[in-house]
Amino acid sequence: xxxxxxxxxxxxxxxxxxxxxxxxxxxxxxxxxxxxxxxxxxxxxxxxxxxxxxxxxxxxxxxxxxxxxxxxxxxxxxxxxxxxxxxxxxxxxxxxxxxxxxxxxxxxxxxxxxxxxxxxxxxxxxxxxxxxxxxxxxxxxxxxxxxxxxxxxxxxxxxxxxxxxxxxxxxxxxxxxxxxxxxxxxxxxxxxxxxxxxxxxxxxxxxxxxxxxxxxxxxxxxxxxxxxxxxxxxxxxxxxxxxxxxxxxxxxxxxxxxxxxxxxxxxxxxxxxxxxxxxxxxxxxxxxxxxxxxxxxxxxxxxxxxxxxxxxxxxxxxxxxxxxxxxxxxxxxxxxxxxx
Amino acid sequence: xxxxxxxxxxxxxxxxxxxxxxxxxxxxxxxxxxxxxxxxxxxxxxxxxxxxxxxxxxxxxxxxxxxxxxxxxxxxxxxxxxxxxxxxxxxxxxxxxxxxxxxxxxxxxxxxxxxxxxxxxxxx
Numbered sequence: 001x002x003x004x005x006x007x008x009x010x011x012x013x014x015x016x017x018x019x020x021x022x023x024x025x026x027x028x029x030x031x032x033x034x035x036x037x038x039x040x041x042x043x044x045x046x047x048x049x050x051x052x053x054x055x056x057x058x059x060x061x062x063x064x065x066x067x068x069x070x071x072x073x074x075x076x077x078x079x080x081x082x083x084x085x086x087x088x089x090x091x092x093x094x095x096x097x098x099x100x101x102x103x104x105x106x107x108x109x110x111x112x113x114x115x116x117x118x119x120x121x122x123x124x125x126x127x128x129x130x131x132x133x134x135x136x137x138x139x140x141x142x143x144x145x146x147x148x149x150x151x152x153x154x155x156x157x158x159x160x161x162x163x164x165x166x167x168x169x170x171x172x173x174x175x176x177x178x179x180x181x182x183x184x185x186x187x188x189x190x191x192x193x194x195x196x197x198x199x200x201x202x203x204x205x206x207x208x209x210x211x212x213x214x215x216x217x218x219x220x221x222x223x224x225x226x227x228x229x230x231x232x233x234x235x236x237x238x239x240x241x242x243x244x245x246x247x248x249x250x251x252x253x254x255x256x257x258x259x260x261x262x263x264x265x266x267x268x269x270x271x272x273x274x275x276x277x278x279x280x281x282x283x284x285x286x287x288x289x290x291x292x293x294x295x296x297x298x299x300x301x302x303x304x305x306x307x308x309x310x311x312x313x314x315x316x317x318x319x320x321x322x323x324x325x326x327x328x329x330x331x332x333x334x335x336x337x338x339x340x
Numbered sequence: 341x342x343x344x345x346x347x348x349x350x351x352x353x354x355x356x357x358x359x360x361x362x363x364x365x366x367x368x369x370x371x372x373x374x375x376x377x378x379x380x381x382x383x384x385x386x387x388x389x390x391x392x393x394x395x396x397x398x399x400x401x402x403x404x405x406x407x408x409x410x411x412x413x414x415x416x417x418x419x420x421x422x423x424x425x426x427x428x429x430x431x432x433x434x435x436x437x438x439x440x441x442x443x444x445x446x447x448x449x450x451x452x453x454x455x456x457x458x459x460x461x462x463x464x
């Protein structure tokens with residue numbers, strides 16, 4: 001992804017690495033769970049949609065029958081005052097609904113159910129007393145059944161509306177966790193801001209972990225190199241001290257040799273010191289497991305015939321080879337890996 | 341996402357907006373209710389050719405928004421057609437708005453706002 005730009009602002013420490021790893025794990029678990037939830041809801045949703053379709057068609061038939069029975073009433077009563085009577089004599093609802101909740105994977109879907117309020121007398125006791133009482137009773141029953149069908153349908157429809165909403169939310173959350181490879185530009189654009197940083201929790205965390213790992217490795221290498229250097233310096237100092245001691249000892253034992261030693265040693269001292277230093281460095285390298293037998297062999301040859309090697313080194317690239325490579329192959333080192 | 345209980349607990353009535361026959365029939369089932377005298381609100385509206393559009397819209401808004409005791413609103417489809425933008429724009433779970441056929445106008449699934457959503461979801 002977009003590398004350095006898209007990660008959390010953390011310090012690269014082992015502690016934050018641990019925190020990031022557990023965060024990644026949590027995010028992945030959450031993603032799985034949400035995905036499953038979304039699937040369960042979608043399954044339910046399809047089921048409900050199909051039932052709505054059926055129920056709507058059934059409603060058409062039921063209402064037709066009911067309308068027909070009302071027409072019978074009008075015919076039996078003979079005049080059209082019945083509608084007026086009914087609408088005007090309404091007082092208290094006998095037919096009521098209550099709402100129950102059904103739990104589908106953590107989502108509460110409402111379910112209506114009808115009930116008859118007992119202490120309310122029927123408002124239409126007198127309706128059709130003169131004529132058509134039987135038709136009125138029949139019609140009332142038909143309509144009661146029709147309204148029950150309607151309530152069933154209303155339950156389905158409400159569930160449909162609620163589920164639709166919930167599925168949208170859940171899907172958005174799933175996508176927030178992960179991780180279709182979002183287009184680069186949009187990720188960078190949204191990453192620092194409002195709302196839509198939600199696209200990328202898992203990739204972002206993975207990026208952060210990668211970043212922390214690389215930083216920690218880098219710090220390891222730096223530390224190792226520093227230790228190596230410190231050790232080299234220390235051993236060099238120790239060798240110098242040793243040399244001084246030797247010189248002092250000779251100085252005290254032989255006065256005649258002393259002058260020669262001082263004269264010769266003034267020039268040679270530098271060389272010897274340099275060689276000694278290199279050797280100490282080499283020991284340090286060897287101690288760290290850095291130098292193979294090839295290097296040691298090269299050093300042996302250097303000790304035995306330095307002029308020849310120097311000549312070869314200076315001769316340079318007869319055939320386009322780098323002089324140092326040629327030099328190394330001259331002392332028997334055929335291959336180097338990452339060492340230049 | 342659970343709805344707060346207050347959203348549905350007190351809702352126990354049905355409301356009807358329809359032509360005379362539909363309202364009569366449904367009231368006959370015992371649905372009708374008039375609230376106590378001071379304001380005496382009915383939970384039904386009889387619509388005929390002379391009813392103003394604003395009256396229908398007012399009743400629809402009252403049933404869906406203002407009154408907290410109505411669980412389901414039944415509305416004749418041909419009346420819903422008159423205030424179609426309002427019905428389509430209504431997306432709440434409570435109260436549920438249900439379009440029903442009337443005697444003279446058979447039910448047409450193509451027009452129903454919920455069925456439209458269903459079909460849109462399944463790309464038919």
